[in-house]
Amino acid sequence: GAVVSQHPSRVICKSGTSVKIECRSLDFQATTMFWYRQFPKQSLMLMATSNEGSKATYEQGVEKDKFLINHASLTLSTLTVTSAHPEDSSFYICSAPRGGETQYFGPGTRLLVL
Amino acid sequence: DQQVKQNSPSLSVQEGRISILNCDYTNSMFDYFLWYKKYPAEGPTFLISISSIKDKNEDGRFTVFLNKSAKHLSLHIVPSQPGDSAVYFCRRGMDSSYKLIFGSGTRLLVRP
Numbered sequence: 001g002a003v004v005s006q007h008p009s010r011v012i013c014k015s016g017t018s019v020k021i022e023c024r025s026l027d028f029q030a031t032t033m034f035w036y037r038q039f040p041k042q043s044l045m046l047m048a049t050s051n052e053g054s055k056a057t058y059e060q061g062v063e064k065d066k067f068l069i070n071h072a073s074l075t076l077s078t079l080t081v082t083s084a085h086p087e088d089s090s091f092y093i094c095s096a097p098r099g100g101e102t103q104y105f106g107p108g109t110r111l112l113v114l
Numbered sequence: 115d116q117q118v119k120q121n122s123p124s125l126s127v128q129e130g131r132i133s134i135l136n137c138d139y140t141n142s143m144f145d146y147f148l149w150y151k152k153y154p155a156e157g158p159t160f161l162i163s164i165s166s167i168k169d170k171n172e173d174g175r176f177t178v179f180l181n182k183s184a185k186h187l188s189l190h191i192v193p194s195q196p197g198d199s200a201v202y203f204c205r206r207g208m209d210s211s212y213k214l215i216f217g218s219g220t221r222l223l224v225r226p
Contacts (some may be wrong), residue, residue, distance in 0.1 A: 033221060034214060043218040044158070044203060084194075092159045095214065101146060101207055105157030 001084075003027060005095050006106035013018075013084055014114055021079045021109045023094030029074035030096035038091040038108075050077040050094075068092040118142065118206050120217035128225050133191040135220045137204035142185060146207030149178060149189050151200045152219070158203060162189070194224045 007022045018032040023033055048069055049057040056069035064086075068074040068080040080090050127133045137147070145166040149208045164171040164178045164187065171178050177190045190221035191198055206215045 006157075044152075044216045046214065046216075094158070097208070101148065101163065103160075103208075105159070105160065108155060108157050110155060 003098070004094065004106040006092075006094055006109050008109060009041040009107060010017070010112075012112045012114065014096075015085055016083055018080055018082045019084055019111060021081070021092055021094075023077045023079070023096070023106050025075045025096045025098075025104070028098050030077075031074060032097060033071065033077040034103075035069065035079050036093040037097065038093065044093070047079075050056075051080075052077075077101045081111065084104075084111070086113045089113045094103045115184075116217045117144070118204055118217040120202075121205060122220050122222050123218070124221040124223070125162045126225060127194050129196055130193045133189075133194045133198065133222055133224065135189040135202050135204075137187050137189075137217050137221065138185070139185050139206060141206075142182065144206045147178070147180065147187050147204050148207070149176075150203045150216075151198075152203060152207065153200050161202070167199075191222075192226050194222075196224045196226050198222060 003026050005024045013019050031052045035047045037047050039047050040084050046059050050069045050071040052071040058064045071077045075108045089112050091110050093108045095103045097103050117140050148163040151161045152158040162173050162178050163178045164180050168196040169180050180187045201219045201221045204217045
């Protein structure tokens with residue numbers, strides 16, 4: 001079964017609103033989680049590293065004020081897309097490491113901003 | 115900095131034939147590589163990995179080859195099946211930051 005969940009799986013919102021996406025590790029603790037965005041031409045881009053108890057680390061070119069990340073507990077990280085615009089429409093995926101090279105991915109969240 | 119590169123964005127093969135997906139990397143110090151498969155609207159799933167102490171790793175229909183001198187790895191799928199149609203990503207092993215660095219992906223279409 002799934003070991004990393006994401007909620008919601010799909011969300012449609014109006015331009016200018018904020019959307020929160022949750023990523024949960026289901027049966028293990030993750031002090032670090034990662035957020036990715038998949039662009040229409042399929043590439044999977046790392047956006048940021050979510051760190052429990054400290055600030056997230058953002059990759060170059062990712063606006064931290066636009067994509068707010070909160071790692072509230074050892075099993076939950078949230079990504080909030082603030083003041084969403086149509087160009088933020090994308091597929092967002094989280095992952096959590098679990099020992100060594102093992103990384104579990106969430107099922108992804110499809111965001112559509114109208 | 116593209117540490118791993120997948121230069122072919124797409125590949126189309128006939129069912130039953132071999133699919134070969136390629137990945138190049140930049141740093142000869144990278145010593146572990148993984149392949150993931152991703153269906154639309156789903157997260158990537160781990161497929162197969164290889165350590166640099168080997169030049170080949172096989173798991174059923176999937177074989178990964180590593181050519182360290184060329185800094186190149188390839189994933190072979192034999193025989194290809196329509197259900198293999200997906201996007202395939204290669205990635206290098208994690209560094210101390212635990213960040214995952216993926217190639218840009220290759221979309222495989224297996225035609226019935």
